[in-house]
Amino acid sequence: MQSGSLRVNDQTVVHETIDEQTLIIHFESGTYYSLDGPGSEIWTLAASGLPPTEIVAHATERYGGDPALVEGSVARLLEEMVDEGLLVSAPEAAAEVPARPEPAPSPFVEPVLHKYTDMQEFMLADPIHNVDEQAGWPHAKSG
Amino acid sequence: MPRAAEPALDAFFDQAAAQYEEALVERGAIERHLRFAGREVGLRFAGEELAQALLPALAARVVDERGAAPAVTIDLWVGGADARVGWGPGDVGPRGLVNGSDHGRVAAVHETFSGIVTLVDREGGRILYRVRDVARLPWWERAAPLRPALFFAMAASGGQLVHAGAVGDPARGGALLAGPSGSGKTTAALAALEHGLRYVGDDYVLLEGGIAWNLYGTAKLDVAAGRGPQPGAPSRAGTVLRSASPGSGEKLVLDLAARSGPSLIEALPIRAVIVPRIHGRRTRLCAITPVEALLALGPSTVFQMPFDGGGVVTTLAELVRLVPCFRLEVGERAHDLAAAIDDALEPRPRSRARCG
Secondary structure (H helix, E strand, C coil): CCCCCEEECCCCEEEEEECCEEEEEECCCCEEEEEECHHHHHHHHHHCCCCHHHHHHHHHHHHCCCHHHHHHHHHHHHHHHHHCCCEEECCCCCCCCCCCCCCCCCCCCCCCCEEECCCHHHHCCCCCCCECCCCCCCCECCC | CCCCCCCCHHHHHHHHHHHHHHHHHHHCEEEEEEEECCEEEEEEEECHHHHHHHHHHHHHHEECCCCCCCCEEEEEEECCCCCCCCCCHHHECHHHEECCCCCCCEEEEEECCCCEEEEEECCCCEEEEEECCHHHCCHHHHHCCCHHHHHHHHHCCCCEEECEEEEEECCCEEEEEECCCCCCHHHHHHHHHHCCCEEEECCCEEEECCEEECCCCEEEECHHHCCCCCCCHHHHHCEEEECCCCCCCCCEEEEHHHCCCCCECCEEEEEEEEEEEECCCCCEEEECCHHHHHHHHHHHHHHHCHHHCCCHHHHHHHHHHHCCEEEEEECCCHHHHHHHHHHHCCCCCCCCCECC
C-alpha cells in the first residue's frame, strides 16, 4: 500500500470524470486509460490528495463487503496508476475530507484500469531513425 | 529567458523571417484572406508553387481581401533542400513540438517526416510556415493543410481544432463524428451528404462554443479498404482533387466545394456526438455514455495536436456532457447510415437503447 498521499502527474496527464467514468490521457507516452464505478471513485479520491488509508476507509464504508478485498484492490490500483505515471507522490498534499459516503447501489467489484495503446503511433515518431543517412539531420529518409 | 538547454527559438524565428522576406522579393507575393469562425487569417505565399499545392483544400474559406487586417498572418515559403533548423533531433517531441515551445514568445513545430516547420510568434500574431520541397509534400498536407499553424492561430481566440467530422442541417444542427482514422467518419459523412445533409468536415473541424466550423473543403476516402461510396459515387460527392496510388496507403481526396448543389456549410451547432465503427453488416445506432464518446474524441485529438498540453479535453468533456452520444455501427448501405445520422439529430431519437 502506498504510504503517503498522491496527486495527478499533471505535467503529462489530463483527465476527465463524468458520471463515475473516467478518461485519463498520458500525452507523452501516447497511452490512454479508462476507469468506471469504484475505479473512477478511487481515482477521484486519489486525485484530490486523500491518503490511501482514507481512500480504503471511504470505499469500505461506501461498498461494505470484505474490507480485505477493498484494501487489496485499492492498493493494487493505486500502485498500477503510479507505475503508469498517472499519479505521483505528494507528501505535502492536504485533501479536503470527503463527506461521509452514501451506500453504493451495487456491491464492490475489483476495479480495472483499462489501458489503450492504439494511438502510440502518433507519438513515437523517432526523428533520429528517420534521418537520411547521407544528408543528415534534419533531412528525413525518403520512402 | 530561454532555459540553457533549450534551442534559441526567438533567434531562429527572426532568421527564418528574414529568409521569408528574401524569398518574397525573389518569387513575388500571393495573398489570400481566409475566414474561420468569423475571424480572418491572412496567408502570404512567396511564389505560386506552394499556393497551388495548399489553396485548393482551403478554397471555401477564402474571402474578399478588402476587409479589416487579419489578426493572424501566416507567411509561407519553400526553403529549399538545404534548409536547416535551429535544434537537434533530441529537441523534437511528440508530433514535432520543439523543446521550449511551451513558454516564451516563439513556439516551433517540426514535422520531421515532411520537413515542414511551423514557427509561431505568440506576441506578434505572425506564423511562419516553411517547406523544403513542394514535390515532397505529403498527400495529407495537401488535403488538410496547415494544421499546427491553424491550431495556434485559432487557439488565441478560443477555437480548438478537433479530430472529428461534422454533418447536419441548419434547422436541427449537426452531429460530431468522432473516432480514429479508419473508423468510418468519412464513410458516414459522405453518406449523409449524399442523402441531403450538409457537410462541415470529415476529419478536422474547428470547435468553439459548441459550434463546429468548417476548415477544409475536402474529404479523404480510403478506397483501398473497399469502404465508402460505391463506384460512381465519388463523382457525385465532389471532384477528385488527388487520386490514390495503388498500394501507397494514400487516400482519394475529393473537393466538395466543387460539387454541384448544397454540400459544404460553414458551421453547425453540435446536437449529438456519433462514434462510427466499421461493422460490415447492418447499420445500427445505439446510445453510449459521455466518457465512451470522450474516449473516441479526446485521445485522437490530443495525440495528433498535443500543442496545448491536452487542454482541449476540457472543451470536449463539456460538449459530451451536454449532448446525446451514440455509437454508429457502420453497415454496408449508405442510405441506412444517413437515416441513422438523421435519427441522432432528432430531439427524441428513436435509437435510445444502450449499446451492448
